[in-house]
Amino acid sequence: GFPDQQNPAYNGTGLKPTPYNLVTSYNNFYEFGLNKDDPKDNANRGWNTDAWTLELAGLVRSPQKIDVNALVRQLGLEQRVYRHRCVEAWSMVVPWDGFPLAKLIALADPLPTAKYVKFTTFYDPSAAVGQRSNSLDWPYVEGLRLDEAMHPLAFIATGIYGKPLPNQNGAPLRLVVPWKYGFKGIKSIVKIELTKREPRNTWNVMAPSEYGFYANVNPTVDHPRWSQASERIIGGGIFSGRQPTLMFNGYEKEVAPLYKDLNLRVNF
Amino acid sequence: MTAFARLLRSKTFVWIVLILPGLWPAWPLFVRQDSSALADPLKFILHHLGFVACLLLVTVLTFSPLRVLFPRSPVVQALNRHRRLVGVSAFVYAALHFTTHLLYEGGAHPANLPGIFRNVLDKPFQLTGLIALTILLLLAVTSLHAAVRWLGGRRWKNLHRLAYVAAALIAYHQAAARKIFPVQVLWIFIPLVVLELLRLWKTHRPRPAPAAARP
Numbered sequence: 001g002f003p004d005q006q007n008p009a010y011n012g013t014g015l016k017p018t019p020y021n022l023v024t025s026y027n028n029f030y031e032f033g034l035n036k037d038d039p040k041d042n043a044n045r046g047w048n049t050d051a052w053t054l055e056l057a058g059l060v061r062s063p064q065k066i067d068v069n070a071l072v073r074q075l076g077l078e079q080r081v082y083r084h085r086c087v088e089a090w091s092m093v094v095p096w097d098g099f100p101l102a103k104l105i106a107l108a109d110p111l112p113t114a115k116y117v118k119f120t121t122f123y124d125p126s127a128a129v130g131q132r133s134n135s136l137d138w139p140y141v142e143g144l145r146l147d148e149a150m151h152p153l154a155f156i157a158t159g160i161y162g163k164p165l166p167n168q169n170g171a172p173l174r175l176v177v178p179w180k181y182g183f184k185g186i187k188s189i190v191k192i193e194l195t196k197r198e199p200r201n202t203w204n205v206m207a208p209s210e211y212g213f214y215a216n217v218n219p220t221v222d223h224p225r226w227s228q229a230s231e232r233i234i235g236g237g238i239f240s241g242r243q244p245t246l247m248f249n250g251y252e253k254e255v256a257p258l259y260k261d262l263n264l265r266v267n268f
Numbered sequence: 269m270t271a272f273a274r275l276l277r278s279k280t281f282v283w284i285v286l287i288l289p290g291l292w293p294a295w296p297l298f299v300r301q302d303s304s305a306l307a308d309p310l311k312f313i314l315h316h317l318g319f320v321a322c323l324l325l326v327t328v329l330t331f332s333p334l335r336v337l338f339p340r341s342p343v344v345q346a347l348n349r350h351r352r353l354v355g356v357s358a359f360v361y362a363a364l365h366f367t368t369h370l371l372y373e374g375g376a377h378p379a380n381l382p383g384i385f386r387n388v389l390d391k392p393f394q395l396t397g398l399i400a401l402t403i404l405l406l407l408a409v410t411s412l413h414a415a416v417r418w419l420g421g422r423r424w425k426n427l428h429r430l431a432y433v434a435a436a437l438i439a440y441h442q443a444a445a446r447k448i449f450p451v452q453v454l455w456i457f458i459p460l461v462v463l464e465l466l467r468l469w470k471t472h473r474p475r476p477a478p479a480a481a482r483p
Contacts, residue, residue, distance in 0.1 A: 025303040037304035225393040234307045
């Protein structure tokens with residue numbers, strides 16, 4: 001797969017990529033601890049992500065279990081530079097290597113009754129120290145509406161900066177939905193399931209008044225405890241650090257039509 | 269008196285202990301150069317200052333119950349000499365924390381201040397912090413001996429009971445500061461609550477009945 005080609009549609013013109021060492025050492029991956037530097041420490045103590053099976057299931061014509069390495073060889077890789085906006089009001093710019101989610105869903109061949117896509121992460125408390133406590137309901141679950149999942153921007157990443165994903169970034173496969181808050185980007189996916197009903201994503205279960213299903217980046221809808229109107233730039237240093245948050249994280253032109261009839265304040 | 273109790277009586281020693289936490293961030297930022305701290309240095313400093321302010325507030329509140337429970341301990345007596353110093357330092361760290369918040373949210377641009385204050389006022393998480401800071405300011409300003417004389421002992425004592433209100437607000441503020449409830453809040457506040465309950469029990473427990481009147 002590596003080295004791969006950059007997709008010219010997402011070459012990140014005008015964006016300044018966040019240094020590799022920060023992208024790979026400032027992570028929210030509560031399976032491996034609650035501090036930003038815990039995942040890098042705890043996800044590399046012998047946790048093996050080289051041999052990995054992904055299950056495609058649910059309302060599909062071709063349910064299957066695929067070896068991830070074979071999957072990557074089959075679908076090929078491209079690089080896309082995306083903005084990444086955490087719900088905690090910080091942001092990065094990351095060059096992801098991977099393939100469009102739409103290609104993966106096409107492999108499963110959804111039935112007409114499928115309306116949503118549900119993603120599940122691994123569950124292994126022996127490897128993931130954070131899963132031994134119930135800070136969140138494990139395993140981590142996320143979801144998208146089928147049309148969101150089939151949108152050209154929705155991406156499955158298996159690498160960054162032309163190198164395989166480090167464990168702390170969600171190896172070997174993670175979701176990247178750049179117009180939504182980062183917690184939608186579920187890491188280390190083991191199962192993708194097509195469903196009829198909207199899945200209850202983990203953060204929404206944890207704090208329904210703070211984290212919704214849609215989680216579209218929206219500077220006009222605050223988090224109950226902090227404003228979403230601006231964001232800190234990771235790696236921006238002490239003084240240069242803050243910039244206004246853009247509607248849909250700067251992808252308004254591409255994704256706004258998906259939500260033209262949706263009240264974004266109610267469906268946060 | 270042990271050497272430790274003698275050391276604790278020294279104002280210089282206590283000043284050093286109080287200033288060191290303010291200097292500590294230089295270690296992860298400049299010496300160890302932790303990427304998790306360097307990723308967003310101002311956020312790192314913000315959380316650190318808030319944590320120190322909270323610790324100092326809870327610490328100073330333990331001095332009185334410790335004195336009630338262990339009146340003859342030289343260490344406890346030494347600590348109680350520094351109530352004003354430690355209390356005011358809690359305010360100073362809280363003020364630095366709030367100043368960092370203003371920088372963190374708005375940079376050094378005064379034009380951003382109204383927006384920042386609007387956010388503070390309409391979000392309980394942030395508002396509790398500001399109210400607690402205001403209480404600590406009031407207590408710091410009235411901590412001078414002149415203020416005790418001006419207010420009178422009883423009014424001063426009642427005013428300074430607001431420190432408990434500040435502590436309760438800060439317990440909430442600290443608990444609300446992360447996406448997931450931080451267990452450290454329990455480690456910090458439960459000991460204080462236990463000490464206060466023990467103090468209340470000792471002060472108000474039933475005294476032995478006086479000898480029965482002779483017929």
